[in-house]
Amino acid sequence: FMHEFVKKFGIDRILPPCNWIVVRISGCQFDQFSIIHSLDKPNDETALRLMNASASLMMEQYPDIVFGYGFSNEYSFVFHEKTELYQRQESLILSSCSSYFTSCYVTKWKEFSPHKELMQTPRFEAVALCYPKLKIVCEYLSWRQAECHAGNQYNTCFWMLVKSGKSETEAHEILKGTLSKDKNELLFQQFQMNYNNEPAMFRKGSCIYRRKVEEFAEAEGGDNGTARERWDVKVDHVDLGPGFWRKHPWIMTNCN
Amino acid sequence: FMHEFVKKFGIDRILPPCNWIVVRISGCQFDQFSIIHSLDKPNDETALRLMNASASLMMEQYPDIVFGYGFSNEYSFVFHEKTELYQRQESLILSSCSSYFTSCYVTKWKEFSPHKELMQTPRFEAVALCYPKLKIVCEYLSWRQAECHAGNQYNTCFWMLVKSGKSETEAHEILKGTLSKDKNELLFQQFQMNYNNEPAMFRKGSCIYRRKVEEFAEAEGGDNGTARERWDVKVDHVDLGPGFWRKHPWIMTNCN
Amino acid sequence: FMHEFVKKFGIDRILPPCNWIVVRISGCQFDQFSIIHSLDKPNDETALRLMNASASLMMEQYPDIVFGYGFSNEYSFVFHEKTELYQRQESLILSSCSSYFTSCYVTKWKEFSPHKELMQTPRFEAVALCYPKLKIVCEYLSWRQAECHAGNQYNTCFWMLVKSGKSETEAHEILKGTLSKDKNELLFQQFQMNYNNEPAMFRKGSCIYRRKVEEFAEAEGGDNGTARERWDVKVDHVDLGPGFWRKHPWIMTNCN
Amino acid sequence: FMHEFVKKFGIDRILPPCNWIVVRISGCQFDQFSIIHSLDKPNDETALRLMNASASLMMEQYPDIVFGYGFSNEYSFVFHEKTELYQRQESLILSSCSSYFTSCYVTKWKEFSPHKELMQTPRFEAVALCYPKLKIVCEYLSWRQAECHAGNQYNTCFWMLVKSGKSETEAHEILKGTLSKDKNELLFQQFQMNYNNEPAMFRKGSCIYRRKVEEFAEAEGGDNGTARERWDVKVDHVDLGPGFWRKHPWIMTNCN
Numbered sequence A, B, C, D: 001f002m003h004e005f006v007k008k009f010g011i012d013r014i015l016p017p018c019n020w021i022v023v024r025i026s027g028c029q030f031d032q033f034s035i036i037h038s039l040d041k042p043n044d045e046t047a048l049r050l051m052n053a054s055a056s057l058m059m060e061q062y063p064d065i066v067f068g069y070g071f072s073n074e075y076s077f078v079f080h081e082k083t084e085l086y087q088r089q090e091s092l093i094l095s096s097c098s099s100y101f102t103s104c105y106v107t108k109w110k111e112f113s114p115h116k117e118l119m120q121t122p123r124f125e126a127v128a129l130c131y132p133k134l135k136i137v138c139e140y141l142s143w144r145q146a147e148c149h150a151g152n153q154y155n156t157c158f159w160m161l162v163k164s165g166k167s168e169t170e171a172h173e174i175l176k177g178t179l180s181k182d183k184n185e186l187l188f189q190q191f192q193m194n195y196n197n198e199p200a201m202f203r204k205g206s207c208i209y210r211r212k213v214e215e216f217a218e219a220e221g222g223d224n225g226t227a228r229e230r231w232d233v234k235v236d237h238v239d240l241g242p243g244f245w246r247k248h249p250w251i252m253t254n255c256n
Ligand SMILES: Nc1nc2c(ncn2[C@H]2C[C@H](O)[C@@H](COP(=O)(O)OP(=O)(O)OP(=O)(O)O)O2)c(=O)[nH]1
Pocket: A026, A027, A028, A029, A030, A031, A032, A034, A035, A039, A040, A041, A042, A043, A044, A045, A047, A048, A072, A073
C-alpha cells in the first residue's frame, strides 16, 4: 500500500552490535555565540559548567551512557557496547541525544547566567562512532583530551598576547610553529604565568561518570544512623591515561 | 597516526545526490509531556502554534527547506533535492535539525505559554528519508496528512465520549472497527458536532512554505509609497492534494 | 539464540527503491592476463567478443537488465528501476552478477579461443551505482563511452608508435598532453591511418539490449509461412547520444 | 564535471576497521545443478573436493584469509581483522571473492569430473559479516558446523528412507519432529548404519587453514639433507570447538 511504499525510503542504519558507541555533540557557530554572549576568553567558567550540567542530565536520561568527556563546546558520550537504545538505530540515537542535550542547555541557561539573556538560539550537531574494542575507546578519549590541551594552551597564549597589546594577527604570528613547551615558556617568561596552575577544568576538560558513594541516613528514633550505598554522577578534571582506568575499573564494565 | 586511526570508526553516510531529503522530527514521550503540562485534549492550540513557530524558525535557519508539514508532536521538513547542507551528511543534518527545532521550542515556550512553566525537558527524535522523485515526496506528505486526519478524528470522538461519562476503556471499545464516516455520524448524532466545522489546523495539520508578498514601503517624503516584493513564510491548513501543488507551483521548484 | 546473534553482524544493504541500478563489472589484473594470453594490442577482437557473449548470457539470466555497455575488460549493466532482484540487496546482486559473468567467461573461453588454453584464472570485481533519474543513467553511459573513446585512441596511437620502433617510454612522451584531434592527425600523418575507419567495436564499445524481431515460421503443410514477433538480444556499436535513445524508446521503459 | 557527478552515485561502503570479515559464498540454484550433473545423494564426494580445491586457491589468491569452512555448496572465509584488501570496500571484496571462487570452480571442474561435462553455468552469491571480536567469529563457525551436522544427518536419513522404497513425502513425514538422537537410532535400527562411521568430511564439513610443515631438501653433494620450514594449506574435517582453537593457536593470530 502507498503508506508502506513511502516508508521504504528511510534507511534506519543499525549500529553494529558488540561495539561501543560514542556520540560526540558539538556546538554550531559558537564563534558567534561566544561573542554575542560575551563569554570570557579563552575559557568561560559558567559556559563550561552549563555544558557539564547538561552532560549530567544526559547521564540520567540515558542510563547506558557509561562515560562522558567534554571541553569547549563539545561533549563525547560513551554508550556501553551492549546498549539497546532505540535498537541501536543511528538516526534516533543521534537526533534524540542532540535534541536532549540542547534542551538541557537552553533550559538551564537562566540558572547558570541569571543576568544574561539567551540572545541566539543554540544549536548542536552530533556524530556517532562505533568502536569494536574498549582499548580504542580509551584512545579516542585520549585524543579528545590532547585536543583540549593543545587548543587551550594555544588560546591561553593567544589571549594573553592580545591583552598585552598585540594585534590578533601578531599573536597568531608569534605562536606559529611553537611547541607545547615553548608556549609554557612564553607564558612564564612574559606573563609570569605557570600554565600548570591554571584551573584543571580548563587544561584537562571534564570527565563525567558514575561512582558509588556512601550516604548516611540519620536514624529516625535517635541512635546511630545507617550507611547506604548509592550511585551518583561525578564530574572530574583529570588525566585520562591508564592510571585513570585502573583507578576506576567499574566505569566501562558496568552496564547501567 | 593515532588520531587518524580513531577517526576512521565514524561513518558519515552521505545521502545520495539528486534525492529530495525529508527530515521528520517527532516528540519523545509526549504522552507524559502533555499530561504534565495539562495540554488540551485532543488538541492544544497553543502547543500546535508553538510547533508552527518552531517550524518557521527552521525555515529561516535552513534556506534549503522548501516545505514543511506538521501535526500533533511531529513535523516533516522537505529539503530541496539539490541541497548541499553539510555535504548531505546524514548524521549532521539529523542532529542539527533536531537540535535546532528543540532549541526553538524551548526558547519560545514562555512566549506561547507565559503562565505555564516548562516542567519537563522536551526531546525530539528525527529520521531522514530520501525520495528520488518529487511525486513520491507528495505521496509521503499525503500519507502524513491522512495520519493526521485519522488520528484527529479518532481522538475527537474518544475525548467526546470520555467527557460524556464513558470510561476510557469503553470509549476505545465503542470506536473499535468504526470507519471514518461512522465517526462523523457518531459525533453528529450523539454530540451535535459537525466534524467539518472543527478548526482546519486540527483536521488538516499545518503546511509551511515561502511565498512572494507585496510590501508597501511608505515614501519618506510624503507622496506615494512604493510596492516591493519579498518572500515570507506562510502557515496554511489545507488539503495537500494535486490542487494544492497546482496552485503553488513554485514551492518545490525554487531552491532557495 | 546464538545463531540469531551471529547473523546480526551482516548488513544487507538494500539499494533504495525507484532507482536505476547500474552494476559495473571489470576485470582484475588484466594487464597480466592480456600478456599471458597474448591478446592483440590495443584490441583483441576475440576477447571483446567473449565479453559480449558473456554479456548476452547475463541478459538471459537477469531479465531485469534492460541495457548493457562494455569495452576493454569492463561491462556495465543497467537494471530497471523497478527491479526486485534479491529484494535489491546489494551484496547478493553484486556477488551473483560478478560470479555469473565470470562463469560465462570461463565456460565460453574454449569456444572463442579453441587453440589457446586458459592459463590464468580470470577474476572480475563489481560495483553498484544507484541513479534516481533515467537522465543520469544516460549521462553515466556517455561517460563510459567517452572513456572507451579516449582510451582506445590513446592505445591505438601508442601501439602504432611502438610498432614503428619507438620505445614505450618514447611513445608515452610523444602522446603526453595531446588532444583528441592531435592524435587523429598523428595517426593520419605518420601512419596513413584514418582513425574513423577503425572498427566501430573498438572505437565505440558494445551496446547490448533487447529488440523485437519478426520470425518467419515456415508453414507445416506447404503454403504461406506466418510471421511471429519475439524479443532477441542485439549487440551494437553506436553512439549513445540522444539520437540513440530516441531511436530505441522501448529500451529503458520495458521492464522485462 | 559530468564524470565526477555520475561517480557520486556509487556508495563504496567501507567495512569498519578492526573487525574480522567473514565472506560466505554459497551456490545458487544448486538443487537444479545437482540434478543436472547427477551428484550423489546426499553427498557427492567429488563435488565437495572441488569446493575444497577452489577454497585452497582462494587462500593462495587472498593471503589475508586465515581460515575457511565449507560444506554442501557453501564456503565461509575469515579475513584477518587487520586486512586492508581493497581498502576494505565491501563491494570489491564481495564481487572479487565470488568471481574468483567461481572461476576456480569452473576451471577445475574438468580435473575433478573428467567424464562429466559442465552442463549448467554455476553461479555463487556472497555476503559479508563483520565481527568485532574473535570469540564471535568462532561462534559463527560453530553455527555453520551445526548447520552442516543437522542438514547432513537429515539428508542421510532422508535418502536412506527413499532408497528403501519410501516416497519423498513419506520420508519427510517420518523425519518430521525427530531429534538428532532419534535419527541416529533410525539409521542404526532400520539400516544398520552407524552414523558416526560416515566420512568425517560429510559429517563435519571441511576446515582449511595454513600450517607450518618441515620440508626435507635432499643435499646436493650427498651427505645429510636439510630440513626447512614452510607454510602449506591443510584441509581438515574436525570439530571446531575450543579444543581445535587451542591446538591451532597460530591460525587467527598470524596475519599472512
Ligand atoms: N570566549 C569563549 N569562546 C568559546 C568558549 N568555548 C568555545 N568557544 C568558541 C570559540 C570557538 O570560536 C568555538 C569553538 O570552535 P568550533 O570548532 O566548534 O567552531 P564553531 O562552532 O564556531 O563552528 P561550526 O559551526 O562548528 O563549524 O567556540 C569559551 O569558553 N569562551
